[in-house]
Amino acid sequence: MKTSIATVSIAGNLREKLAAIADADFDGLEIFEQDFLQDAASPREVGQMVRDHGLEVMLYQPFRDFEGLPEPLRTRAFDRARHKFDLMAELGAEQMLICSSIHPQALGGIDRAADDLAELAGIAAERGLRLGYEALAWGRHVNDHRDAWEIVRRADQPNLGLILDSFHTLSRKIDPETIRRIPGDKIFFVQLADAPLIDMDLLYWSRHFRNMPGEGDLPVVDFMRAVTATGYAGPLSLEIFNDQFRGGSPHGIARDGHRSLIWLMDQVRRAEPALTVDLPAIPENIRVQGVEFIEFASNAAEAPALEAALRQMGFHREGQHRNKSVTVWKQGDIRIVLNTEETGFAHSFFLNHGTGVCDIGLRVEDAQATTARAAALDATLFHQPLGPGELDIPAIRGVGGSILHFIDEKSGLDDVWQVEFQSTEQAAHDFGLTRVDHLAETMNYDEMLSWTLFYSSIFDLQRLPMIDVIDPDGLVRSQAIASPDGSTRITLNGAQSHRTLAGGFLVDSMGSAVQHIALASKDIFASAQRMASAGFQPLPIPENYYDDLRARYGLDDDDITRLRRWNILYEADDDGRAFLQFYGRPLQNGLFFEIVERRGGYEGYGALNAPFRIAALKRLMRGKAIPRA
Numbered sequence: 001m002k003t004s005i006a007t008v009s010i011a012g013n014l015r016e017k018l019a020a021i022a023d024a025d026f027d028g029l030e031i032f033e034q035d036f037l038q039d040a041a042s043p044r045e046v047g048q049m050v051r052d053h054g055l056e057v058m059l060y061q062p063f064r065d066f067e068g069l070p071e072p073l074r075t076r077a078f079d080r081a082r083h084k085f086d087l088m089a090e091l092g093a094e095q096m097l098i099c100s101s102i103h104p105q106a107l108g109g110i111d112r113a114a115d116d117l118a119e120l121a122g123i124a125a126e127r128g129l130r131l132g133y134e135a136l137a138w139g140r141h142v143n144d145h146r147d148a149w150e151i152v153r154r155a156d157q158p159n160l161g162l163i164l165d166s167f168h169t170l171s172r173k174i175d176p177e178t179i180r181r182i183p184g185d186k187i188f189f190v191q192l193a194d195a196p197l198i199d200m201d202l203l204y205w206s207r208h209f210r211n212m213p214g215e216g217d218l219p220v221v222d223f224m225r226a227v228t229a230t231g232y233a234g235p236l237s238l239e240i241f242n243d244q245f246r247g248g249s250p251h252g253i254a255r256d257g258h259r260s261l262i263w264l265m266d267q268v269r270r271a272e273p274a275l276t277v278d279l280p281a282i283p284e285n286i287r288v289q290g291v292e293f294i295e296f297a298s299n300a301a302e303a304p305a306l307e308a309a310l311r312q313m314g315f316h317r318e319g320q321h322r323n324k325s326v327t328v329w330k331q332g333d334i335r336i337v338l339n340t341e342e343t344g345f346a347h348s349f350f351l352n353h354g355t356g357v358c359d360i361g362l363r364v365e366d367a368q369a370t371t372a373r374a375a376a377l378d379a380t381l382f383h384q385p386l387g388p389g390e391l392d393i394p395a396i397r398g399v400g401g402s403i404l405h406f407i408d409e410k411s412g413l414d415d416v417w418q419v420e421f422q423s424t425e426q427a428a429h430d431f432g433l434t435r436v437d438h439l440a441e442t443m444n445y446d447e448m449l450s451w452t453l454f455y456s457s458i459f460d461l462q463r464l465p466m467i468d469v470i471d472p473d474g475l476v477r478s479q480a481i482a483s484p485d486g487s488t489r490i491t492l493n494g495a496q497s498h499r500t501l502a503g504g505f506l507v508d509s510m511g512s513a514v515q516h517i518a519l520a521s522k523d524i525f526a527s528a529q530r531m532a533s534a535g536f537q538p539l540p541i542p543e544n545y546y547d548d549l550r551a552r553y554g555l556d557d558d559d560i561t562r563l564r565r566w567n568i569l570y571e572a573d574d575d576g577r578a579f580l581q582f583y584g585r586p587l588q589n590g591l592f593f594e595i596v597e598r599r600g601g602y603e604g605y606g607a608l609n610a611p612f613r614i615a616a617l618k619r620l621m622r623g624k625a626i627p628r629a
């Protein structure tokens with residue numbers, strides 16, 4: 001499989017783009033005219049720069065407003081094309097994209113367009129160049145790949161073919177199955193882009209909101225299945241116009257793009273096994289069976305506050321690491337690891353971010369298969385020297401400088417608690433907390449798509465619709481991803497301003513990701529009561545909230561009294577499913593715990609309650625001197 005990306009898709013000047021594209025392992029690129037005109041180097045030098053990076057110029061684009069023009073515009077359009085052909089020769093580009101005309105004077109007619117393109121193809125053939133014709137979704141006369149194909153077919157020139165772009169086809173809801181009828185060798189180039197489903201003007205949508213395959217809502221897998229079925233064997237090229245990407249990290253965006261293409265073709269192969277996909281075999285999306293552990297990095301001065309908070313929530317110190325200053329705290333199926341080592345990864349995390357979650361252990365069926373898939377999807381494997389008797393647990397780098405470890409039963413990695421730890425305390429009691437319900441990770445808004453793609457391409461984690469969380473000082477967008485059985489849930493919260501609670505956390509923790517940890521209770525009222533008697537102080541929720549709640553759900557006085565008594569927030573749907581939650585007070589760096597109970601399989605996360613929670617936290621934090629849990 002040959003991969004390519006249009007220079008327009010990433011930030012930076014042309015040289016930065018080339019470096020990032022080469023680094024991300026693409027085979028080639030589409031040179032966008034603008035990128036190249038802005039560079040000081042001559043076309044010949046630019047061509048050499050591309051080849052010096054080990055890349056190939058796979059397409060020169062775009063050539064606009066060519067077909068269907070009346071004279072004298074028609075002659076001028078041919079002159080313009082000749083000039084571009086000269087330039088392409090210098091650049092070493094053999095193929096040009098012609099997009100369907102939007103010229104106000106362009107005349108319609110399939111044969112007229114076919115005649116113009118056939119004549120131009122003749123001129124291009126003398127120079128050994130190929131032309132590809134693409135239907136823009138907003139083209140004046142041609143805006144459907146079926147019409148573009150009919151024009152190419154009638155023009156009947158060996159060096160004239162069709163260019164398909166998933167955005168133009170899918171944004172107009174044209175059935176991608178229609179592509180299967182086109183001969184693969186007449187498709188000269190394939191451009192890929194996804195996009196979120198937003199009802200807006202096609203041109204505006206295309207120029208600002210495209211994103212990588214798998215980051216949006218368009219049926220890009222169906223599109224590529226149809227393309228693959230034609231026998232098309234040319235490059236797969238990303239052409240992403242996106243406002244955030246233009247200002248993002250060139251390397252990060254290029255890596256995401258490469259990842260998205262591998263994800264896409266892996267999905268194509270799984271959806272339609274009869275197709276031939278030129279991609280090495282990789283394990284399928286990894287099913288996550290839950291969170292095995294959450295590891296905090298801390299130090300001797302800060303750890304006691306966290307230990308006190310754990311005790312107040314009903315955890316006991318179950319084990320002490322045999323070689324290291326690491327303890328494990330347990331309740332139900334929840335394990336929280338506290339690492340106060342003065343060397344190694346956790347320590348460097350602590351130095352960078354302060355006390356925070358440096359490592360998450362996920363339960364999987366096969367840890368080796370997990371890192372194999374992650375590596376194939378361009379994730380970075382993580383290793384650290386092992387101490388005596390320690391297990392080699394596969395790991396990769398995750399969000400916010402943290403690590404993801406993979407624990408399986410198959411290779412005995414789930415024995416780590418017996419092998420590496422000495423048992424210290426027996427459970428005297430528990431407060432009814434059973435498992436990790438979800439982890440809430442905070443990031444800059446601009447990084448959300450990237451981390452969503454990271455999780456959903458490697459794992460079998462599905463995106464729920466994105467929601468807006470209203471912070472009094474700005475908007476936070478929240479993207480939940482969850483395993484199909486709900487055993488693993490992560491919310492990715494994108495902060496657009498440092499004045500939001502989430503944004504403030506990013507500043508204070510120097511970009512740490514896990515801002516809060518939600519633990520599931522089997523009976524939230526019982527847990528709240530027992531935690532309170534152990535000294536746990538919940539986040540106080542104001543009276544107004546409960547007045548509103550009574551009206552919203554028609555709850556009776558007893559219900560309201562009980563909820564208010566324990567500062568529990570409530571959300572429900574029309575089918576009687578409900579979500580109950582309360583929060584602890586922020587610990588070091590603003591990290592906090594949440595206790596939740598899901599009734600009847602409720603799938604949400606309390607979005608309606610989030611503004612109340614945020615306001616309450618901000619009131620507390622403004623009062624400074626945050627009581628330590």
Ligand SMILES: O=C(O)c1ccc(O)c(O)c1
Pocket residue numbers: 061062097099134136165191206207239
């Ligand atoms: O937005 C545009 O003008 C434009 C240009 C060239 C393309 O290949 C495309 O898909 C869109």
Ligand SMILES: [Mg+2]
Pocket residue numbers: 134165191239
């Ligand atoms: Mg295109």
